[in-house]
Amino acid sequence: AQKITQTQPGMFVQEKEAVTLDCTYDTSDPSYGLFWYKQPSSGEMIFLIYQGSYDQQNATEGRYSLNFQKARKSANLVISASQLGDSAMYFCAMREGIDSASKIIFGSGTRLSIRP
């Protein structure tokens, strides 16, 4: 079974609009962490935001916020006021457990394209 599911292979959004990228996860471990990464065409993986399973509040980092719905096991990324430079692949990822050697599993990604 898929641990991390991103159901949107591609999205087109008008510049300056907000966009929500969907991510659902599956785990029975009470301790886990959720990540979002941006991968531009250069290939580098850029860390955007992190949400711990015990965090009471939704994580925010500048224009990025994570809509953490624990009961629904969803961790959608919201980008406010999108910019042309936001066009890239976006990956949701999860780490199960608290061990520093716990591996991170990635979703299939969403390609976001911002229209001028």
Added chain:
Amino acid sequence: GAVVSQHPSWVICKSGTSVKIECRSLDFQATTMFWYRQFPKQSLMLMATSNEGSKATYEQGVEKDKFLINHASLTLSTLTVTSAHPEDSSFYICSQEKRGNRQETQYFGPGTRLLVL
């Protein structure tokens, strides 16, 4: 600035040769590093977990004799693709974890593009 470096960034080699990729921690010591592979238009797939001073832990389906991992120090892990073949052509990327009080981050290297002819 960069936290993790990778070298080389590009490799083109003939089939049958071995290729070594270095992943270096610039900012902190990492007892654990992760190696991923990404084929075009696909997601990152974890290949192995590299542990300093001990053997790497490989994911199911990854040949440990083909993808040799050495983590000899707290700042350097190497991945050697032995007897590379065209199907090994991919984007190889390493990562390290850094934990703070309330946040953890996986820092990724810039990646190595391998093309086997």
